[in-house]
Amino acid sequence: MTDHDAVRDLLAAWAFGALPPAERQSVPAHLAECETCAAEAARLRETVRLLDGPAMNGTPPPATSDVLSAALGARPAAPRVAAHAAPYAAAVAGVKALLPEAEGRWSTPVVHDWDVHATLAHLLAADEPLAGRLGIAPRVPATPVPEGMSWGEAWDRRTAEVIAHEHGRTPAQTVGDWAAQAAALLAAPEARVPELAARATELMGVRLPVADHYVVRAFETWIHTDDIGRALGLTVPPPPAGYLGQLxxxxxxxxxxxxxxxxxxxxxxxxxxxxxxxxxxxxxxxxxxxxxxxxxxxxxxxxxxxxxxxxxxxxxxxxxxxxxxxxxxxxxx
CATH class of the missing domain: 3.30.1050.10 (SCP2 sterol-binding domain)
Structure with a gap:
């Protein structure tokens, strides 16, 4: 992998303020020299700004549980998404607010047999079915699903595959892939135009409108954010009342x-x-x-x-x- 490829994989983590210390100088230095990466970085930073709103601009400082709770509780939805995608936008912002607390603690056990790194990799895998249905390419190369395999078996198999792949990479690279896929979901026309999200599609064994599948993604993202918070000894507040009502x-x-x-x-x-x-x-x-x-x-x-x-x-x-x-x-x- 070239230096250019390595930095490109880290751009989403940079935009979310989640770069590991070792990369905090190399990425800005590359952006100063590479017009292509600088343009992509600016696009990602704008997506993060829209997710966060004025209360969350910049990287959150190392936080106590109370400060983190306040930051998570204040997170707004991206103003340019429709109502059905707003809970997912808020949930993505919640993960972003929590990620700095995982620095140096990525191997902390969370749920099932997953550590923090694996739980984020699971979210990467969990967003894939909707992303794929909307024409967004997978961040991790997929293997064919055997004919006749149930959706549950395929789900477990893909989750294990993505976790194994991501455990061979750095947490920052996993953050980058998850963040880039989340940003693509929120930039999709279906996240912004209710009429496009009204069509039904079957994912995870349930046939629902695409709009409802965005709410499902918000539900799972919040559940696993809460899992990670508990593992790290931090309080993660529930979604804001309006979004919680949608869930x-x-x-x-x-x-x-x-x-x-x-x-x-x-x-x-x-x-x-x-x-x-x-x-x-x-x-x-x-x-x-x-x-x-x-x-x-x-x-x-x-x-x-x-x-x-x-x-x-x-x-x-x-x-x-x-x-x-x-x-x-x-x-x-």
Missing amino acids: VRLAVRVLGLALGPAAPPVLFAVDGDQQWVLGSEDEPVHGELALDPVDFCLLVGGRHTPDQVPHRATGDEGAVRNVLERAASLSWL
Whole structure:
């Protein structure tokens, strides 16, 4: 790899203020001499500026948990994306705010058998299906999927493949690839034009409008940002209320589809949002269930179990338990 190629791989990390100390002089020096890389760096920096807004310009300083929480909690969405892509833009900005805290701690265990580096590599792999559907080339060369393999098996296989590939590279290079792919997703016409995002497509075994798949990406990005924060001993706040409501409403829709029309009906409420009747429309409500929105998302994201998630319930315990268990079964994260 030439010096030019090496710097090009680091441009997104530079734009996000996430370069390792060893590269903080070589990249600016190259940009001063290379017009092509300088133009690409300016484009990426503008994308980061739009993601961050005025409250987050520049690299966050080494932060205490309180300062980091304030930075993450204040993150706005990119002003040039449509409402359906705004939660993902905010989630990307949240990862960016957290990354400086991973410096020197990339091997910290996070979740499953992943360290911080592998968790970011997983996010790179997780964004790929939507990116590929929108015509964005993969950052990691892909191998053909055997015929007949289920989406779940293909998902696990690709995640392992990308993590193995990225563990052979530096964290800064992984940051660069993840950031560049995220920027491409947010620059795609489908992120900016609701009409283009209205078409349905099947990803991860679920057929949804492209707009909803952007919300799915926001959901997973936030869950893994929270995973990394917990591993590093830092508090990661939930998404801003409006975006959290979008995550909740999509999760409820998917949960309703998973339960099907024959399930015993349950009146389901999420604090601060609205109520839904899940299950059969032909019977009286069997029970009532209420959860906090963050707890509900953590249940759907596989971070709470039906037994441990805080909730309030009345009526038929079996019907309520069915909703909790089906919500927990939705997780693939």
